[in-house]
Amino acid sequence: xxxxxxxxxxxxxxxxxxxxxxxxxxxxxxxxxxxxxxxxxxxxxxxxxxxxxxxxxxxxxxxxxxxxxxxxxxxxxxxxxxxxxxxxxxxxxxxxxxxxxxxxxxxxxxxxxxxxxxxxxxxxxxxxxxxxxxxxxxxxxxxxxxxxxxxxxxxxxxxxxxxxxxxxxxxxxxxxxxxxxxxxxxxxxxxxxxxxxxxx
Ligand SMILES: C[S@@+](CC[C@H](N)C(=O)[O-])C[C@H]1O[C@@H](n2cnc3c(N)ncnc32)[C@H](O)[C@@H]1O
Numbered sequence: 001x002x003x004x005x006x007x008x009x010x011x012x013x014x015x016x017x018x019x020x021x022x023x024x025x026x027x028x029x030x031x032x033x034x035x036x037x038x039x040x041x042x043x044x045x046x047x048x049x050x051x052x053x054x055x056x057x058x059x060x061x062x063x064x065x066x067x068x069x070x071x072x073x074x075x076x077x078x079x080x081x082x083x084x085x086x087x088x089x090x091x092x093x094x095x096x097x098x099x100x101x102x103x104x105x106x107x108x109x110x111x112x113x114x115x116x117x118x119x120x121x122x123x124x125x126x127x128x129x130x131x132x133x134x135x136x137x138x139x140x141x142x143x144x145x146x147x148x149x150x151x152x153x154x155x156x157x158x159x160x161x162x163x164x165x166x167x168x169x170x171x172x173x174x175x176x177x178x179x180x181x182x183x184x185x186x187x188x189x190x191x192x193x194x195x196x197x198x199x200x
Pocket of ligand 1: 054055056057058059060061062079080081082083084085086087088089112113114115134135136141
């Protein structure tokens, strides 16, 4: 699986324009949705379970995941408080609802902080072939989210490694990969990194 994941990352990383051409938080994200689409499909083809998205904003990636989930007869579980933190608020939530309306029968919306006990229960009681961790970008929140997804079998993607918290998220990514024994792929030309998780 690591070869397939690396091949997708490298093929799209080669097409990422230089980070200096963009605002720091945008570097490495120009082809991110193309990578995520291929990665999520690879996960659904190889593992049982649904798709989990932590942090959804207006649902641009959620719509991609929902299209794939429909194709493979799975569901998309989303966790986002839309509480005004990090570009998510009530109007953004309403836009999310509009953007994902055609898939509402296969999307489970959990409007809550992903660090809350309730969200941890949502994650631990689900089975996820693919997890997209893109909520609050503090090291504490990111580490909590990665920890909550530990035990799932499949592919997990963690966003904002290239710029967030002066490199702290990248450190979190590697630290937890070592702790959990995950195979991992992170290409510095991209904003996000990937884990291949074999369960506990
Ligand atoms: C960068 S956006 C997500 C973008 C989306 N995944 C995409 O790729 O199109 C960040 C989202 O994280 C959400 N968020 C903020 N704090 C959060 C938390 N504690 N738990 C989960 N999501 C959170 C915000 O409401 C916002 O919608």
